[in-house]
Every structure is written in C-alpha cells, then in structure tokens.
Amino acid sequence: MKKSVLLGALAVAGLAAGSAGAATLDDVKSNGVLKCGVTTGLVGFAAPNASGEWEGFDVAVCRAVAAAVLGDGNAVEFVPTTGKTRFTALSSGEIDLLARNTTWTFSRDVDLGFTFVGVNYYDGQGFMVRKDLGVASATELDGATVCIQTGTTTELNLADYFRSNNISYEPVPIETNAEAQQQYLAGACDVYTTDASGLAATRAAFEDADAHMLLPEIISKEPLGPLVRHGDDQWGDIVRWTLNALITAEELGVTSANIEQMAGGTDNPEINRLLGTEGELGAMLGLDAEWARRALAVSGNYGEIFAANIGEGTPIALARGLNAQWTQGGLIYSPPFR
Amino acid sequence: MSAISDETAPAFRLSMLINDTRYRSLTFQAIALLLLIIFMAYMVNNLISNLSAAGLNISYGFLDDPAGYDVNQRLIEYTSQSTHTRAAFVGILNTLLVAFLGCVTATVLGVIAGVLRLSGNWLTAKLMAVYVEAFRNVPVLIWILIFGTFVTLSGGPPRQFLGDDPERSMFLGAFAFTNRGLHMPSIVTGSSAVAVIMIFLVSIVAAFWWRYHVKQTLYNTGKLLPGWVFWPILIVPAILTQLVLGNPIGLEMPDTTANRFNIQGGLLIGKPLIALWLALSVYTGAFIAENVRAGIQAVSKGQTEAANALGLRPNRTMSLVVLPQALRVIIPPLISQYLNITKNSSLAIVVGYADITATLGGITLNQTGRAIECILLVMLFYLTISLLISAAMNVYNKSVSLKER
Incomplete structure (x- = not known):
C-alpha cells in the first residue's frame, strides 16, 4: 500500500514536471503568485529587511513584473538561489523569472537556453x-x-x-x-x-x-539583467517591457509621485501609451491597459529604484555612472513605446 | 485389477498463476518488475522529452574544452587553460588524498579511543565517552565548518612572517603555521635522485627479509637474533648513497622575502585540507571507536583471563589475543566508515577544498551548465571508488575472519 502511494506521488511529480514550460503567463496567473529567483542575500540588490520583507534593486524588478501581471507587487514568492543553483532553478521551472545580478553572456543566452530580457545594471x-x-x-x-x-x-x-x-x-x-x-x-x-x-x-x-x-x-564587462527560459516569447516580452517601462518612465519624468496625475492623460503621447490611456500596448502583451501604471506604482521608475536601494544616499553609495540614462551620458536606454 | 493411475501433473491453467502457491510469488514478482521497468522508462522518457523541449541534449563534448578556472590545490600539473577533464582529475586526486588521510587518522584515533573507553581508569574512560558522544551526535558539516574557522583563527596572517624584519620568525627556520595553512620545506630531487630511491627500495626489501629471517630462526632453532638491525638496514645504505652522490635529494625551504602577500616556495598544506582532514578524522574516529569497543567486548572474557593466566602482560593480551579476534567484528562496520569518509569528503567546498564535487560537480557544472552530465560523472566516480574500497576491505576481512575447516 505504502509503495503504491509512493509510486503514485512520484508519477504525479513526473507529470507536473512534464507540464512545466507551457505558457508561463497562464501558470503565474493560475498560481496567483510570481516565483522570482533572487540572491541568498546581497544588501541593496536583494535581501530581507528587518521585518523579513525582501527589498532591493533586483527585488524591485520582481515586484514590478508581479504588479503588471497580477496587479499586486507583493504577490511574489522570493526563491533564494546561489550562483550554483540559479540556472537549474530557472530551467526546471522552479522559478518563473531570475533577477539575481546575473551576467548576460553568450553561452548562458545561447547554450543554456535562457533569454536575457535586458540590462538593469552595467557592472564590472x-x-x-x-x-x-x-x-x-x-x-x-x-x-x-x-x-x-x-x-x-x-x-x-x-x-x-x-x-x-x-x-x-x-x-x-x-x-x-x-x-x-x-x-x-x-x-x-x-x-x-x-x-x-x-x-x-x-x-x-x-x-x-x-x-x-x-x-x-x-x-x-558585467551586464546584469533579469532572465527567463527560452521558448516562451510572450513571457519574455512581458518581463522585457516591464523593465523598459521602468526605464522609459524615468526618461519621460514619470515618477511614483506624479503617476496618478499623469494617468489622467497628458500632452505627451508616449507617456499616454506607456500608462495605457492611448493605444493598445497592454493588449498586445496579453495584459490589460494599466499594466505599466501598476508596475510603476510599486516602487517608482528606474531612477527611483536605483536611488532608494543602491544610490548615493544609501550606505552602498553607488554613483549612476554607466547606469545613467542615455540622455545623461549613461547606457540605460529603452526602445520606444510605440 | 485396477490399473494404477499415473500421478500426472494437472494441466497448467492460467488461474494457477494466482491460486497456486508454487507460481503465485513468481507472478507477483514479474508484475512488480514489469511495473518498475515501465516506471523507470517513463521517468527516463520524461527526462529526455523535457530536455529536448528545453532545447538541451546530453553531451560530454565540454570535457575537452579549456576549464578556464584555477584550482588551489593541484597534485598534478594544471592551469586555467587545461581541459575540464584534467580539472576533474585534479578534483579526483584531492578527494582520494583527503579520503586516504582521513581513513588512516580516523582508524588510529578510533582504535585508541575505543580501547581507552574500556580502560579501568575512570577519567580516561569518561573522557573518551565524551569525545565519542560529542563528535558522533553533531553533523559532520558543522564539524567541518568549526574546524575551518578554528584553523583560520588559530593561525595569524602570513604577513607576520614576511619581509626582511618579520614580526615572527619561522619555527626552526622551516615551518610556519598561518591562516592559509602550514608551510614546510618540500623535497626537491636532483638528477641522480633515482639511485638513492632505488637503493632505499632495495633496503626496504632487505630489512623486511631480515625481520622474517629473525622470526624463522626463532621458531626453528629458538635463537633470538637482534631485531633492531632492521632499522640500520633500512636507512643506512640510502643515507650513504645520498652523501656519496652529493645530496641529490634536497629540501626547498619556504621563502619569506619573495612576495608581499604569502610565503612562497616549499610545501603548503592548505588550510582547507587541514580543516577537512581533521574534521573527517575526529568525526569518523568517534564511530570507529564504538566499532572497536563493540569488537573488543564481543571477545569472551575467558580469553583475557586465559591470557592473564599464561602470564601475558595487559598490552600483549590486547595485541596478541583480544584484538585479532575483535577484528572479525570490527572490520565489516569499519568498511562502511571508510565509505562514509570518502562520501563525506564531498562537503569539502564549505571550507574551499577543491575535491571532485567542487571542480567537476561545482565549477565545471556551473560554467558549462551541463548539470546532468556532470552529476552523472560524479555519481559514477563515487560509486566506483566506494565499490573499490569495499572490495579491498572485503579481501582483508576474509584474511582475518575465522578460518573454518
């Protein structure tokens, strides 16, 4: 009897493993929570604070994606990964997204079968x-x-x-x-x-x-960025454009302070397209029109996230340097929302 | 009149597979085997289809690529340009080294602690009991971490020894213990070193022949030839050759002035090796102590009393009467302790020791992303080495087991 229960459990586990890798968006929606791989603890990038809540520069990406997809920036299950376990966790489907200051390299992108959706920190x-x-x-x-x-x-x-x-x-x-x-x-x-x-x-x-x-x-050169599995382009697009939304918002001057006011409609059509008052960008992604507005509402735009977690006002005190907007002489550059 | 009816076996019917006790167990075993095969086939198929769905395949081509990383303890020549295969061999040798050292010291510790635990001296017996219980009941990973920290903190930084006017000078001018490990002179061999080594090998054979000869003479004629001649035979010829040939085998001293960070030259027994070796030895030594105690207690008390009655002193009673009999009980569990040491050495990475799990199963796995391939190879290695240790120990066990005639 015990044996058959064990066999049954194993078979179910096998089936579950077999079904992973279909549409990640549907999986995330049906789970109601985004499983996001982060570091085991690197202050400023991803670490639990005194009250046990994860916070940091990479954590903000996870929360923004969760807000865009699920409507709640706290609907994230943070999975701490080491340098050794992170890729297995992502390719096995244990996590939906890896935001763990991971360097974008040729072999990781091509050979390991991952898609780097962008760069959120240019490091070395x-x-x-x-x-x-x-x-x-x-x-x-x-x-x-x-x-x-x-x-x-x-x-x-x-x-x-x-x-x-x-x-x-x-x-x-x-x-x-x-x-x-x-x-x-x-x-x-x-x-x-x-x-x-x-x-x-x-x-x-x-x-x-x-x-x-x-x-x-x-x-x-260490371009660090979030990554997803190969083969689910829709999910890759969602994460890529959520990151781009954070970057574009800084470029266009959309902050967590003025987002409500700007969401009422502005003279700038790109802000309108970003915040969903104009065009159908959200629907193209398979989300609703307000996805980017929610993503931005969690912890603000790219510049705000940088300043709050690792910027010069924090103990980590990193200057923007290469990570300034392209308009400020840096490398942070998002394709247009059009 | 009546014909004797032949007791022919009833014709085989399918229902007999279930109802006949002669076939029933076979039926169930066949069904279980079939289910097991189907299950394994399903799991393997699942693995392969998932891998191909993710665009991955099983391939060992990466083993010939340059590894690209450095390893801190190399028993064979290795650079970051060597292949992954060579990196794996560096790891294998490191695993074997620590496993061998661990087995030797754990056995010594275990035998001493096991014998002393039965000592009539109350304090000694209790101290050994404390040792056994403390080490046996804390996970080995914790012990490795404790010893790692202990070694790091007990040695000072190497800078103390460096420079022309160091804070501390090396012990005997040749030994220095720092938080990087133990620096000591290394042996360097000149051109004619082979001659010295050959002479030494010959003297080993000669010395043991002398020991054998002494024994034979004693048994055959009752004459006791001097046994201590063993040692001069062993070392004098080699030393003479060394002197005559002008010291072909020399020592290289650690150099404290060559570098600003570390002592260079000589031999460094790294901190990771020391920590791992000590931790594995004392941890497994505690288990072996219990095996030894069990073995000694399994020898009937009458044997000791008989030996005493013959006038044997306690230490000779132990070595000639009790231990040889106790070995029969001690060896089988000792095999599994040796296997444990070998397998537990895979925790090496927590103190930064580059064993097979850290090189092939760690860095190579990470850099190539070939997790399944690497883990399969690591499993194969541990399986092979464990079976080899088992086989060797079983041969030894046969040699000490009771000869039944």
Whole structure:
C-alpha cells in the first residue's frame, strides 16, 4: 500500500514536471503568485529587511513584473538561489523569472537556453583589499590569495586577468557572499573579487568600511539583467517591457509621485501609451491597459529604484555612472513605446 | 485389477498463476518488475522529452574544452587553460588524498579511543565517552565548518612572517603555521635522485627479509637474533648513497622575502585540507571507536583471563589475543566508515577544498551548465571508488575472519 502511494506521488511529480514550460503567463496567473529567483542575500540588490520583507534593486524588478501581471507587487514568492543553483532553478521551472545580478553572456543566452530580457545594471569585476596592504593597483597582486564566489563569471575573468598579466594567485572558492565576507575579514584571503557593485554593497556592511578599498581596475564587462527560459516569447516580452517601462518612465519624468496625475492623460503621447490611456500596448502583451501604471506604482521608475536601494544616499553609495540614462551620458536606454 | 493411475501433473491453467502457491510469488514478482521497468522508462522518457523541449541534449563534448578556472590545490600539473577533464582529475586526486588521510587518522584515533573507553581508569574512560558522544551526535558539516574557522583563527596572517624584519620568525627556520595553512620545506630531487630511491627500495626489501629471517630462526632453532638491525638496514645504505652522490635529494625551504602577500616556495598544506582532514578524522574516529569497543567486548572474557593466566602482560593480551579476534567484528562496520569518509569528503567546498564535487560537480557544472552530465560523472566516480574500497576491505576481512575447516 505504502509503495503504491509512493509510486503514485512520484508519477504525479513526473507529470507536473512534464507540464512545466507551457505558457508561463497562464501558470503565474493560475498560481496567483510570481516565483522570482533572487540572491541568498546581497544588501541593496536583494535581501530581507528587518521585518523579513525582501527589498532591493533586483527585488524591485520582481515586484514590478508581479504588479503588471497580477496587479499586486507583493504577490511574489522570493526563491533564494546561489550562483550554483540559479540556472537549474530557472530551467526546471522552479522559478518563473531570475533577477539575481546575473551576467548576460553568450553561452548562458545561447547554450543554456535562457533569454536575457535586458540590462538593469552595467557592472564590472573589481577587487577589494585592506588599505594597510599598500596596494594601489590590481597588477601589484602577484602571489596574493583571492576569495572568489564559485560558479560565477568572475572566476573565469580572474583566471584570464592574472594569466594575461603574467602574475600568480591562489584562489579560495566560496559559495555565498556572506561566507566570502567572513573569510575576507578573517584574513583567510588578501583580496575579495566580485562585481564592483557587490563589493561596494559588501564593504558597506563592514564595521570598519574605511579600512578597505576598491582597486581602480575594472577587469570585465558585467551586464546584469533579469532572465527567463527560452521558448516562451510572450513571457519574455512581458518581463522585457516591464523593465523598459521602468526605464522609459524615468526618461519621460514619470515618477511614483506624479503617476496618478499623469494617468489622467497628458500632452505627451508616449507617456499616454506607456500608462495605457492611448493605444493598445497592454493588449498586445496579453495584459490589460494599466499594466505599466501598476508596475510603476510599486516602487517608482528606474531612477527611483536605483536611488532608494543602491544610490548615493544609501550606505552602498553607488554613483549612476554607466547606469545613467542615455540622455545623461549613461547606457540605460529603452526602445520606444510605440 | 485396477490399473494404477499415473500421478500426472494437472494441466497448467492460467488461474494457477494466482491460486497456486508454487507460481503465485513468481507472478507477483514479474508484475512488480514489469511495473518498475515501465516506471523507470517513463521517468527516463520524461527526462529526455523535457530536455529536448528545453532545447538541451546530453553531451560530454565540454570535457575537452579549456576549464578556464584555477584550482588551489593541484597534485598534478594544471592551469586555467587545461581541459575540464584534467580539472576533474585534479578534483579526483584531492578527494582520494583527503579520503586516504582521513581513513588512516580516523582508524588510529578510533582504535585508541575505543580501547581507552574500556580502560579501568575512570577519567580516561569518561573522557573518551565524551569525545565519542560529542563528535558522533553533531553533523559532520558543522564539524567541518568549526574546524575551518578554528584553523583560520588559530593561525595569524602570513604577513607576520614576511619581509626582511618579520614580526615572527619561522619555527626552526622551516615551518610556519598561518591562516592559509602550514608551510614546510618540500623535497626537491636532483638528477641522480633515482639511485638513492632505488637503493632505499632495495633496503626496504632487505630489512623486511631480515625481520622474517629473525622470526624463522626463532621458531626453528629458538635463537633470538637482534631485531633492531632492521632499522640500520633500512636507512643506512640510502643515507650513504645520498652523501656519496652529493645530496641529490634536497629540501626547498619556504621563502619569506619573495612576495608581499604569502610565503612562497616549499610545501603548503592548505588550510582547507587541514580543516577537512581533521574534521573527517575526529568525526569518523568517534564511530570507529564504538566499532572497536563493540569488537573488543564481543571477545569472551575467558580469553583475557586465559591470557592473564599464561602470564601475558595487559598490552600483549590486547595485541596478541583480544584484538585479532575483535577484528572479525570490527572490520565489516569499519568498511562502511571508510565509505562514509570518502562520501563525506564531498562537503569539502564549505571550507574551499577543491575535491571532485567542487571542480567537476561545482565549477565545471556551473560554467558549462551541463548539470546532468556532470552529476552523472560524479555519481559514477563515487560509486566506483566506494565499490573499490569495499572490495579491498572485503579481501582483508576474509584474511582475518575465522578460518573454518
């Protein structure tokens, strides 16, 4: 009897696995919740706050998509993933969307079968060292012991950088950012390397943040963005255009403060199309007309999300830099809503 | 008159498959096997169809691509340009190294703790009981983390030893324990080192022949030849060759002035290896101690008393009478403890040790995204190595088991 129950359960599990991968939009709607993969905790990007609610730059993308699709920015089930588990979680259908400062690379896009819907942060790999080591440049790191998060592109960049500069190092592979932080502070490694934004976020959490510095070298391009599975273009479009809506809103000056007023209709047809008072853009996506308005209402436009989570007013204190709007000399650029 | 009717077997009817006890169990086994095959076929088919629906396929081509990452403990030559296969071999050797070291030290610890737990000395017995209970009842992952932190915090930063005027000087000018590991001199071999090694191998054979000869002489004639000659035979020829050939085998000392971050040169036993090795040894040692205790207690008390009556001292009673008999009880569970050490070594990544799970099942898996392929290979490796350990230990078990005639 017990055996047959077990077999039945296994068979059902097999069937359930078989049915994943159809229309993600329908699955999300019928579940009433968006399953969003995030980091296990990187302050500023995705981490639970004191009351246990997830917040951060990547979390805001999840909430905006949930608001656009389900009408509720809190209808998100956050699934913490490590560098190692994130891709399996997405391709197996355990999560609908991965927003986990993941670098857009050729092999991940093509070979692993994912669709990167855009870039929400232009990053690059940097190095953090103690100031009292007296190191001014990454080229002086010959012989150093380096902590790296395993399962990331940084591991490969690091090997390439040291090899091309003909200097040596000892890698210490670490699974999570929290553990890497502890190892670095305990002096088990001289250098911690990961994306510069992650280093800034980690350093901000140190008690003696001033005793540490980031080296000037940025050794790689790390365009970070949300991604979905290959093969469901409608779902990919929804996530892509939700991100674009956040970016376009900043460009057009639509903020969480003036969105209600602007939703009444403006002289700018692109704002009208974005907020659904003109045209049929929502219907084309398979959503209602007000999808973007709801997405923007959760935590504001791209600039507001940046400022609230990782901007210069926060402990992480990242400048906009490459992540300024294209009109401000940055790379953040959304195709038009037309 | 009446013809004796032949007891012919009744003709086979289909209903007998259920009603006849001779066939019933076979029927049910056949049905169960069929269901199992259908279920497995369904699961494999499900996997393949899902993979192809996601545009993925099973392919091992990535193994020949350059790995692209570095590994911190390399027993064979490896750079980031080596292939994934080579990275896997680096991991395999690291797994085997820590498993071997762990098995040896766990056995030593376990035998000592197991024997002492039965000691008449109250304090010793209780201390060993505390050791066994404390280590056995906390998960090995926790112990690995504790030892990892302990090793990191007990050694200072290597900078203390560096520079022309260091804060601390190396122990005997050759050993330094830092939070990166234990630095010690390494052995470097010159051109004629082969001669020294060959001579040493020959002296090993000669030394053991001497030991055998002493035993035979004792048994045959009752004359006790000097046993200590074993040691001079073992080492003197090799040392003489070394001196005559002008020290072809030398030591390379750790260098504290070459680099600003770390001690260079010499041999580094890395912190991850030390932490993992210690944790696996003391954890599994606690289990082996219990096996040893069970084995000793399984030997009837009369054996000890008989040995005492013959005038054997307690330590000889233990080594000549009790332990050889106890081994029959100890070996089978010991095999599974050795398997446990090997399998538990897959937790290595928590202290940053590059075993097979960390290289092939970790970084390679991540960088190539070939999860199923990598995990299958890792499973195959652990299965092979476990079966090999089992087979070897079973051979040994046969040699110590009771010879029944």
